[in-house]
Amino acid sequence: MIAFLILLLLICGAYCIVVTRSMIRAIIGIELLIKAVTLLIIAAGNMTGRTATAQSLAITIIIIEVVVAATAAGIALWVFKRTGTLDVRNLRNLKG
Amino acid sequence: MPSLMILIPLFGVIILNLVFAVNSRMKKAAFWLALAIFSLQVVVAVFHHPALWNDSLGRIDSFLNVSFFVDHLSFIMFICIGMVSIASLFVARYGMKDEDDIFKFINLLIMASIGMSGIVMVKDIFSLYVFMEITAVSSFLLIAFPRSLESLEGSFKYLILSSIATVLMLTSIGILFLAAGGTDFDAIAAAIGASYENALVLAAIGLFICGLFIKGGLVPFHGWLPDAYTAAPAPVSVLLAGVVTKSAGIYTMIRITTSLLPHYQSVNNILMLVGTISIFAGALAAIGQDNFKRMLAYSSISQMGYIILGLGTGTILGIAGAVFHLLNHSIFKSLLFVNSAAVEKEIGTSDMNRMGGISQKMPVTGTTSVIAFLSTCGIPPLSGFWSKVIIVIALWQAGQYAYASLAIIASIITLAYFLSMQRRVFFGKLRAGLENLKDAEGGVLTVSVVLAALTIGIGIFFPFVFNTLILPVKEILVR
Amino acid sequence: MTIINIDNALLIVTAIAAIWTVMGRSLLKATIGLAVTSAAISVIIFRLESPLAAVFELSVCAGLITAVFVSAISLTKPLTHKEILYASKDRMKRYIYLPVILLVLGAALAFVKIWPGLVIAAPAAASQPEARSLLWDFRRLDILGQVIILLAGAFGIVLLFGEKKNK
Structure with a gap:
């Protein structure tokens, strides 16, 4: 059952990143993906009876993702300061 | 000792912020502290004396309770990281005038180098993720450093794609953790060996390799790379092109394929295919570019393709060639980005349509660029020639005749776009309005000359360098 | 049962909660949806015998990230009413596919029996110390x-939010 939930979270997060036009929403999508992965590692630890290791890994992931989310929010805020909007469609000056 | 490669820069950063942040004169001295840290790193890696690296200084390692994975491949990466960081440092001092900015930049630069040093040493797939994120976060901040709209865009794009790569790799780590019950390389290698036809394990490997392709900017996943390189301030472009993508993407690929995935011939086939596609797509895209830095970025993608192609042979010679090309590329590509920084700073743009004939006014920059681009195209006796020749020979020996010939053909395309760049930027008639142009200042010119000398020197003393520095890398296959 | x-x-x-996070109309609703998802996940983590990670998930993800x-x-400009109306019409077109994708995939997974191939022989459980000591040891x-x-994040905050002479 939990595998379905992890899959669902992954799909929701990926969909959110692909479809959205708001920078904040893209970051929220990434947070959903990271939650799915945290859950996966905890579930794996529970299945193999290594909950202690799994918890250590999950805590590290959570700490790191806070830093990434804060950085991303800071960058989004600066983009807002420069353009007055959070729309990703403005980010088309550079073509990949 | 290996943990000191992380701890010394870390204490350096702490001292920097406690002692050096008091006034502007001390902030200027921060440059020299950072230079000392990076030079130390290069020196201990070049003269990797066993007394330093073996158990005699193991007390700190045993306190941290980790075992590191330091072999010749790590030493080569340490050399690259230290060297390119020094180049980036000089370019930063040349390009930024506000010492507050330089101070912040130096902090982030040291953080990024800590992350990369961690990546090239760890023996645990989860710690690998931790250090990759340290490098990535420092890189986002470095790209966003000028806080212009362009740089923020490049940074955000990199952030999103890099996070997706992180998620792919973490999913893979989760599955492998389920299979192995641990995250140590040895445990995972054993688990993969035990169940290497399991669909879930195969999916995990696929996800991990996709993540590494994104981090390394190889062609189906390269969307972020030209933007990030172009939008980043000049010293950061040097750092990104020189080592960040190499240690986060390419080095990790070499390490993972050799120590975890020796059972899979299909992985090698994928690597060769992606490498060839990257070589051609990067080179063809580079032809059409008008922006100096963007062209170098695409050229970078193309050269990364060579490294992956060499790795894909799976033979000792192929991997040695890949590592050799990695070292050479990090020298001559950072040289080209240093020169592009000089040109951009003096002319005020990196648009190639507004340049022309600047070799007359910037002789050192022009000459070193010619050396670097000849090396990129593989003209003997420069360093790039030897590494490409080794890769092609390795492909031939492995029976991959088609890939070998494609690699040679791609060299000609490389020559084509670099000749066109050279004609538009450095040679020909001096463009009107550039009469008062002068060459960059001493520090940057020194860096250019030293890097150019290394390119020539490695080429001329190729047998010595290859036998003493590169060939010992084969131990990663024997293990 | x-x-x-x-x-x-x-x-x-x-x-x-996760679907609501993605489909939610305003950014604030999406953020609250994320917090609810996070809280629910932290309870699941707790039920999976990992209390320490659950506490971190709850306090850091549901608390700090939401903040x-x-x-x-709140620092960015809210949309005007007209823009919201326009945006929501546009949004429905883009977001309506998520439930469809999920339903199709769910049906596919329920009928296609790919699960037996995905079972990994997990290693035997070892006697484990507590997470606190494990993280440290x-x-x-x-x-x-x-x-x-x-530390890198702290530099980032100084860089991105710090006082800066405007150029």
Whole structure:
């Protein structure tokens, strides 16, 4: 059952990143993906009876993702300061 | 000792912020502290004396309770990281005038180098993720450093794609953790060996390799790379092109394929295919570019393709060639980005349509660029020639005749776009309005000359360098 | 055995919260959806015998990250009423596919029996110390990594939010 939930979270997060036009929403999508992965590692630890290791890994992931989310929010805020909007469609000056 | 490669820069950063942040004169001295840290790193890696690296200084390692994975491949990466960081440092001092900015930049630069040093040493797939994120976060901040709209865009794009790569790799780590019950390389290698036809394990490997392709900017996943390189301030472009993508993407690929995935011939086939596609797509895209830095970025993608192609042979010679090309590329590509920084700073743009004939006014920059681009195209006796020749020979020996010939053909395309760049930027008639142009200042010119000398020197003393520095890398296959 | 026990209920709550996060009309609603998802996940983690990670998930992800997002949203300009109306019409077109994708995929997974091939022979459980001591005894390098990344984050905050002479 939990595998379905992890899959669902992954799909929701990926969909959110692909479809959205708001920078904040893209970051929220990434947070959903990271939650799915945290859950996966905890579930794996529970299945193999290594909950202690799994918890250590999950805590590290959570700490790191806070830093990434804060950085991303800071960058989004600066983009807002420069353009007055959070729309990703403005980010088309550079073509990949 | 290996943990000191992380701890010394870390204490350096702490001292920097406690002692050096008091006034502007001390902030200027921060440059020299950072230079000392990076030079130390290069020196201990070049003269990797066993007394330093073996158990005699193991007390700190045993306190941290980790075992590191330091072999010749790590030493080569340490050399690259230290060297390119020094180049980036000089370019930063040349390009930024506000010492507050330089101070912040130096902090982030040291953080990024800590992350990369961690990546090239760890023996645990989860710690690998931790250090990759340290490098990535420092890189986002470095790209966003000028806080212009362009740089923020490049940074955000990199952030999103890099996070997706992180998620792919973490999913893979989760599955492998389920299979192995641990995250140590040895445990995972054993688990993969035990169940290497399991669909879930195969999916995990696929996800991990996709993540590494994104981090390394190889062609189906390269969307972020030209933007990030172009939008980043000049010293950061040097750092990104020189080592960040190499240690986060390419080095990790070499390490993972050799120590975890020796059972899979299909992985090698994928690597060769992606490498060839990257070589051609990067080179063809580079032809059409008008922006100096963007062209170098695409050229970078193309050269990364060579490294992956060499790795894909799976033979000792192929991997040695890949590592050799990695070292050479990090020298001559950072040289080209240093020169592009000089040109951009003096002319005020990196648009190639507004340049022309600047070799007359910037002789050192022009000459070193010619050396670097000849090396990129593989003209003997420069360093790039030897590494490409080794890769092609390795492909031939492995029976991959088609890939070998494609690699040679791609060299000609490389020559084509670099000749066109050279004609538009450095040679020909001096463009009107550039009469008062002068060459960059001493520090940057020194860096250019030293890097150019290394390119020539490695080429001329190729047998010595290859036998003493590169060939010992084969131990990663024997293990 | 009843279908509706606490674990299944939690899974359903999490799923609904996640979908709401993606489909939510305003950014603030999406953020709240994320917080609810996070809280539900932390209970699931608790049920999976990992209390320490659950506490971190609850306090950091549901608490701190929500605070970061809410403050970021409050610093940006809200849309006018007209823009919201226009945007929501446009949004429905883009977001309506998510439930469709999920339903199709769910049906596919329910009918296609790919699961037997996906079972990994998990290693036998070892007697484990507590997470607190494990994080310190076996994963000190990760703790060091956390310290370094927090330091990098601090530089980032100084850089991105610090006082700056406007150019």
